[in-house]
Amino acid sequence: MIDLAIIGAGPAGLAAAIEARALGLRVTLYDEQPGPGGQIYRDITRPRSDRSAAILGPDYLAGRPLAKAFLASGAGYQPRATVWRIAEDGLSFTAPEGGGDQAAARVLVATGAMERPFAVPGWTLPGVMTAGAAQIMLKTTGTAADGAVFVGTGPLLYLVACQYLDAGMTIAAILDTTTKGALLGAASHLPGALRRPGMLMKGLRMLRRLRRSGVPFHRGVTDVAFEGDQALSAVRWTSGGTAHRLECAHAFLHHGVIPNANMTMAARASHHWDKAQAAWVVDRDAEGRSSLPWLFVAGDGGGIAGAKAAALSGRIAARAIARDLDRGAPDSARLLRDYAAEVAIRPFLDRLYRPAPAFLAPQDDRTVICRCEEVTRGDLARAMQEGCPGPNQFKAFCRAGMGPCQGRMCGPTVVSIMSEISGRSPEDIGYYRIRMPVKPVTLAEVAGLPTERVDGRN
């Protein structure tokens, strides 16, 4: 029995593990990747050249001391682990060398964010991937694709485009889907954003860089669609009242990030619809307590707030857990103040980069919504005409959400489409009922057997 099992080795999980160890707790951290860092600091411990470090920049390299401190903290660490069950008694996981169960007094979910699904016609074609995926290619293997088109809105899209320019890559075009309404709406949140002027300036610098780079920068982009037979060959869009078409072999999509909430949903913790972030978010108090006494949440998995806020929330949660276990911990007032200052810019960013309604709920019936089962917008609309009352019933009507990704790639869009067609609110509609195993696992893995066989036979 350990005191604390942490899921996720991003900034929240790493900071929580370091803090919990400093408070004398027995801690083990589980993560899917081979090294610490999560997605923001992916592959952070790998030695890299000065050039690669310069391309990825200081915000990425800030993960190095965190990862180093974690590896020296004395916390248990199970990389390459898929946690498929969490409960009051601890968790169950699979790993190449054999998985099993771990009893724990508390579980901290720090599963971070995922990119908001961006369903447009042709987004399943080879050659289309997320901007985050393009950045992971940079971080993990130092590879990049020439002549790509960047499509969408939000800081990560602009950051990856800037990193591409720093890497000397050509960008065919940037198709910016930020709406005029969002610009106006965000203006009222400027005072909060000005509490973090550094972040605001960083964003403005990136946009200026891109506009002055000579890369075609189209604003107010709507009606994005990808063409291709076996792979992406062109992108079509509308901007400035004109229809455009551009041939390309790579396109990187991004319109914000949302909490990766499958784990907390499967645990049956209570969640709420966050209107500002247009996403389902787990209910948690200021110290990370969920509605379940054994379950804590830190970082972007409990609401998007960024890497620095994630690390702070991890420390705050670790202290709260130590106190709950009667182990004592320093007061968190200072950390809570720092956290509040860090997230002051969020209402501005959430409003500015909220996707246009037509991107949240695609209008074109041919758009694939569920990538796994290839269910289109038209299939969903038809199911609703036939009386499909909610997201869970789509599974029976047309198999949306029934594939291996367990609804991760379609759930948010399914809810938006249902809301748009029915006029019901997302709160009223709810979400898929997520169940354990939180990720698909084989019976052999459930039995704790190793997953790697070198000869390919039993």
Next chain:
Amino acid sequence: MFQPLEPGSGPRVRVFLDDTPVDLPEGANLAAALLTAGFSPFRTTPVSGAPRLPFCMMGVCFDCLIEIDGIPNRQACLEQVRAGMRLRRQSGAANLEAAE
């Protein structure tokens, strides 16, 4: 095509892609290494047979599913290149005979 920004210096190891030997950087993320090697598509879908490549690279989309050493449906983005890996492209719906 994804191209390396710098010449690779680390050791490469031999893996087998549908029985064809290919040398990939040892320890590299498998999905990233295969994309860079031009392996396309990673699989075809069970429903329509449509080609797919990795989409998210972080374990949520399941488009990078591949058979590794006889075990189907592994997420390539969560695996590392090891010497001797036997990789197979998954075509369409699962085949019970292949899993025997």
